[in-house]
Amino acid sequence: MSEKYVIGVDGGTESLRAGVFDLQGRPLAFASCPYTTTYPHPGWAEQAPQDWWQALGAAVKGAVQQSGVPVSSIAAISLDTTNCTVVALDEAGQPLRPALLWMDMRSAAQAAQVAATGDIALQVNSGGAGPVSAEWMVPKALWLFQEEPETFQAATYICEYQDYLNFHLTGRMVASISNVSVRWHYNSSRGWPVSLLEKLGLSSLVDKWPRDILPLGAPVGHLTASAAAHLGLPEGLLVAQGGSDAFIGMVGLGVVEPGQMAMLTGSSHLQLGMCAAPLHGKGIFGTYPDAVMPGLHVIEGGQTSTGSIVRWLSSSLIGEQGWPGYEAMNAAAAAIPPGCEGLLCCDHFQGNRTPYTDAASRGALVGLTLKHGKAHVFRAMMEAVAFGTELILENMRQGGYHPDSLTLAGGATKSDLWLQIHADVSNLPLRLTEVSDAPALGCAILAAVAAGLHPDIRSAVRAMVHVSRVVQPNPERHAEYARFYNAYKALYPALKTVRLAMEPQQQQQQQQPQLDGPNSSSSSTAAAAAAGSGGSLLPAIISPSILAADFANLAQEVASVQAAGAEWVHVDMFDGSFAPNFTIGPPVVASLRKASSIFLDCHLAVSDPAKYVPALQAAGANSVTFQIEPFLDAAAAAAAGGSSSPADTLAAAVAAAAGLAADIRARGMKAAVALAVGTGVEAALQLVQQGAVDMVLCMTVECGFGGQSFQGQVMPKVQVLRAAFPGLNIQVDGGINAETARIAAAAGANVLVAGTAVFGCKAGHAAAVQQLQQALIQEGLAAAAAAGAAARTSAAVGC
Template sequence: MKYVIGVDLGTSAVKLLLVNQKGKVLQTVSKEYPLIQEKAGYSEQNPEDWVAQTIAGLKELADCFSGDLSDIEGISFSGQMHGLILLDGNHEVIRPAILWNDTRTTAECQEITKRVGKEKLLQIPKNIALEGFTLPKILWVKKHEPENYAKAKLFLLPKDYLRFRLTGQLHIDYSDAASTLLLDINKLSWSKEICEALDIHPDLCPPLVPSHEMVGNIKKEIAEKTGLSEEMKVFAGGADNACGAIGAGVLEEGKTMVSIGTSGVVVSYEADGDKSFDGKVHYMNHAAPNAYYTMGVTLAAGYSLSWFKNTFAKEVGFDALLKQASKVPVGAKGLLFTPYLVGERTPYVDATIRSSFIGMDSSHELKHFTRAVMEGITFSLNESIEIFREHGKVIDKVIAIGGGAKSELWLQMQADIFNATVMKPNSEQGPGMGAAMLAAYGAGWFASLQECASVFLKDAETVEPIPENVEKYKELYQLYKSIYHSTKQVNKELMAYRNVD
């Protein structure tokens, strides 16, 4: 039997999966690392933490493996998108990585839109300038840390830096490159036009490769630290949402995935890059060959629930918290929550909006607040589904992965709010499974990712919407959507107080 490893470099931890040729996950390892948040809106990490914890995770996998380590044929990667790592001429990290959920770059987004033009942005990278993307971060460093920018010879995204440290090879795959705002997604090349408009030297951009391409082998020193074979093949991998889509089987038209992790995403397969959503949702290259996907994003999905628990119910376990919420009727007894803890992306593109609880009274208990948070997160994801439907996409079946797929309450809530059949994969490993599938395909085990999916991904259990709940949620959803417009100006004016100690 042969094996591959899928590595998912997330925001809070790196998760590693050991998978055999039948798609069975034999072992999982997770290693956490800290987030650096010095100011409101700032979000950074030390790339060295990713490397150290990944090596520790690989060693743990190898130590627990009872077979011949040379049978682990390949490794590939999924990674948090949009992050910026700047390297100097010696390929040393210049400053901490600026992450996807960092929102300091509003002025830079405005500059990009002005100098490049919205029409060009929708024509070339197919996305408008948003704070989360990589390009605004490059301009921020250029403007606010000129001494660091002057040292920069190359930028990478998180999983590409991790892979570089394991192999010594510098690349970025198309799906992650598409999340920078610098890629011409149809031509599969860096946009000279955008680089010139913003005075960015094209050499700052790394070499491009397909997600399933072999880019090298692990270095001798890594093999010695982990016990893995130096002959193990390393494949490029992809952006976490693209890999999550692969791991959920979103590999053909009509497939839509909802993932609730730290952020929440709605991903739908696109066979070509010629459609237009007017920048309302993201349009990017898939990690599957010659394919694309559209994506709506809720910046603080699972993060909203974990924040709520850690702030107001630290001593209560998640299972107990959700069990209490399951006893609360639809609508949380007239309580609504908006998950705008770090701003919002779809559909509002607003870095200054913040969360609200609306409708509180003295009868509300912890269980009502918990249910309201879960419903608010799901309402936010439904805004992306609504956009897809308005543009002609039929969404009657949704594949649920991430934290939202681990709760029967949340699965039913999604079915009711989306008014769609929700399917939960029997073996849901998300982006890590997608990375493992890219390694399996790249290693030649299968002729296509679709063939790999037919072996690796098993039938899902399904949850049907409850008609009575669907009708109640339709009314509540309209009330939920009104909160953004009612609180937008108040939140904008409160910004002046947020960075005051």
């Protein structure tokens, strides 16, 4: 039997690269072909799918010709491509418009809509806390649906760069488990994100996605006659399923077992690890089930600025004339002890991807003296990137994932010093492999498996991936780095405070009409926070919940928090429909009104809020907040079995809720609408747009049960509301403490309901109220700037 070969193709951002490999993973030849990216508007990036097809033919022909391998000896071909480069195709697979490249950010508003649904599919986005990147499939498809409906309706397929190529190679439209799991919100246990799409009014998208999803290395089909002629390969050649470039790179690095982690380095760092079981958490992307290996889950972290900050040092800060070259800089930096003689760097030059997910964070050099030179800065940047990697790994360990090694590819492998710093800081061995082009080798491995030349991916990895060397950590040096790492961890919160103080003064000078209650004092204006309002000042209001107060001395408790600076108190009322065993009602409101002039912030968690409104008016309530869910349920029940569209059903619910709000206002009270944890933001957006309500309350816990944890996945709803309505009072209720107050304020809330955090504070009510108000002020002042920066830098959340 003659020797067999396989072809691996890596479709990148700027070019397509093809390689011919033998069955031991040795590359015989590579060839590449570039294509053009156009930028029609700021933040937009498009490519012509026809250019990919032409590049594929040229690169494959070039690689085969250079290899000298007879085409009859080639057994199979497999491709990886950039992920979330979205194409709209007709029935024949021809593009209806240019493709939206992965880095295209036009769908930022749609990404916020996706995040605001709070759907279970968003667990892969930092445990549900978000953000959802504009890069991903659903936001891009939603943009097409909303902004180019004629294209969306005409499309037979809405799919990926890779799906387009596979279709034209074989005539078969299929999706890769890799792409759909990591960027389409598909889950192999739950299937397509049907409920997510329903909440977005995008259910028809499922019919436009490929119907078949193939695991990596599965046969897609065989080259058609026209495809074979285009590539210069035999008709009928097997095409194997590939996937997302970085994730196929895991295969090419031999990262296929639990505990192993791939680290792809370059301008940024991407950490991709294998887990035996699913896990989700703040600052973690994933885990993605079956995305690479069946039965395993991929965990993802990333740093936005790594190699790019070293390039900035050489090109922008030092310049060509003063830069001695990387070899000389590495030698000089190696002579400097860990900690760079007191110099510490924050590597957030383009924000932070994980674990903080803060696009507005910025870099810094701290501790500069006249002794420090460019080699100190060079080493400090290397150490900062290593510290940032360790912070990601520490966050993953806290979530339950403990990597036992790092396998590297990319630019960082060229510096022995940087490799050793990484190993010492994280106390993990670093593995380097012989073939640096990991994605192309990964595709070659998958092609060999599909052709039956290796029995499975693990066997193929053992035969085709070869570790060239291992960089072992120095335990003593790891211990020495500990105090510098702890200092690095202190930089982000400290620098965030400094960043807020540097916000433009004009953001603190614009005024909006006050929307708080008639009994509010002027102190809320003095303690105003921008609260993500585009620079507008809003009152920073703490509304202590009487559910946590001592009911035996309720009047005294309320008087105490009012003296402490609280201008509102929150009064929940229940009828058993949202929470059993609670019967607080208008009589409690009446007793509080007799004892105090404080603003009574009343929340009706009841099935029929209208019947309580007259009693609350008589009792002296200042504001009435009602849940939207009874209106949504009633509208859905009325539409059941009929021909009403989801939009019509939503409109009916909004109209009924607006009628109640009008009645509340006519009785001299403020009107507000509340959203339960799992309820989307669409109805509230319409009510505020119509001017029907004065405030929106976002619940972060289930109504009526104490001791629940703050659910951060609700915050995207707050962000959407704040972005749409800068002058709106937005209240967050549930699980509020000093830490979660900052999270809520950063999202855009300016009113917080706090129970135990105020009434249970050992330091006293005044200390608690002041601490929470300060959180609103400090975080609120930065939220507008952060939102703007997020739009500019969201491309940092890599493909």
